[in-house]
Amino acid sequence: MDTAIAVCTCALLGYLIGSINLSYLISKSKGYDIREHGSGNAGASNLIITMGKKIGAFVAIVDIMKAFIVVRVAMHIYPDLKYAGVIAATSVILGHIFPFYMGFRGGKGLATLGGSILALDYKLFLILLLFALFIAFVTDYICFAPITCSVLFPVIYGVMQEQRSSGTGLWTGLILGISTVCIIYRHIGNLKRIRSGKELRFSFLWNRKAEAKRLGIEDDDGVNYPWHIDEEKKSNTH
Numbered sequence: 281m282d283t284a285i286a287v288c289t290c291a292l293l294g295y296l297i298g299s300i301n302l303s304y305l306i307s308k309s310k311g312y313d314i315r316e317h318g319s320g321n322a323g324a325s326n327l328i329i330t331m332g333k334k335i336g337a338f339v340a341i342v343d344i345m346k347a348f349i350v351v352r353v354a355m356h357i358y359p360d361l362k363y364a365g366v367i368a369a370t371s372v373i374l375g376h377i378f379p380f381y382m383g384f385r386g387g388k389g390l391a392t393l394g395g396s397i398l399a400l401d402y403k404l405f406l407i408l409l410l411f412a413l414f415i416a417f418v419t420d421y422i423c424f425a426p427i428t429c430s431v432l433f434p435v436i437y438g439v440m441q442e443q444r445s446s447g448t449g450l451w452t453g454l455i456l457g458i459s460t461v462c463i464i465y466r467h468i469g470n471l472k473r474i475r476s477g478k479e480l481r482f483s484f485l486w487n488r489k490a491e492a493k494r495l496g497i498e499d500d501d502g503v504n505y506p507w508h509i510d511e512e513k514k515s516n517t518h
Contacts, residue, residue: 286361290354294368297350298375301386302339303327315385319480320469323387325422329480340391347372347395355399362448366437366455369396373459377466388466389459390426396459397433401440408433420481423470430463 304322307314307330315322318329324343328336347369354368361367376392378384398405411432412425434456442449473479484491 283361286358286364287367290358290361290364290367291371293354294350294371295375297346298372298377298392299379299381299386300346301376301379301382302342303387304379304382306331306335306339321388322382322385324391325388328485333485343376343387343391344395344398347376347392348399351396351399362445363451363455365400366452369400370455370459372396374462377462388423388426389430389463390422393426393430393433393459393463397429397437400437404433404436404440416482420483421470421474421479422482423467423474423479426463427467430460434460 301322303314303324303326306327307317307322314326314330318326320326324336324340326336327339350372351365351368355365358364373389373392373396376387377389379386394405394409397408408429412429415428416422416425434453437456438449438453440449441452470479478495480495481491
């Protein structure tokens with residue numbers, strides 16, 4: 281096995297599959313760019329805001345599965361490459377966040393992070409899923425879930441790999457840590473909006489009217505938020 285070719289293949293496969301952004305493609309099929317509406321993010325959470333819970337949940341599942349499949353495929357193709365799974369996992373997350381055909385302005389990586397964790401260790405996925413839900417409910421902001429999980433995952437999984445195969449933990453953590461930096465970077469805008477009181481709360485899912493009132497959106501029709509991306513959001517999506 282040519283290690284360099286294997287590494288490049290895993291990275292390229294992950295990035296290209298990750299770049300398939302269904303949220304963006306669906307919005308374009310309806311004649312608009314999802315990044316110019318709602319939260320300004322090309323992801324499943326913004327589809328929930330702009331198109332409804334059902335289509336948002338569907339896209340979230342698709343994003344999870346694209347990451348899960350590409351990581352599993354990479355591990356299957358290169359079973360002797362110790363880092364095949366984590367290279368593909370990092371690459372699929374980066375592809376989702378920075379898709380080349382969208383001017384490198386994609387989603388924020390939560391679903392693809394989840395799919396990658398599921399592919400690498402389903403038990404850890406279940407633990408971090410429960411932790412993410414706990415964080416979201418306690419803080420009432422979904423953005424804290426990907427931020428904390430993206431930090432915890434490389435550390436925990438790196439330690440696990442070190443215990444399984446001595447000498448692999450550090451590189452495992454470092455490779456996955458690349459996606460951590462990118463996920464945190466993409467959520468800087470969310471943190472700024474939390475500070476200014478403009479960030480959509482997690483309770484929006486079951487208490488939409490209260491959120492619309494809190495944010496001063498008086499003409500919410502219960503289906504689509506009539507938000508147009510403002511200059512602050514625009515600067516955070518670049």
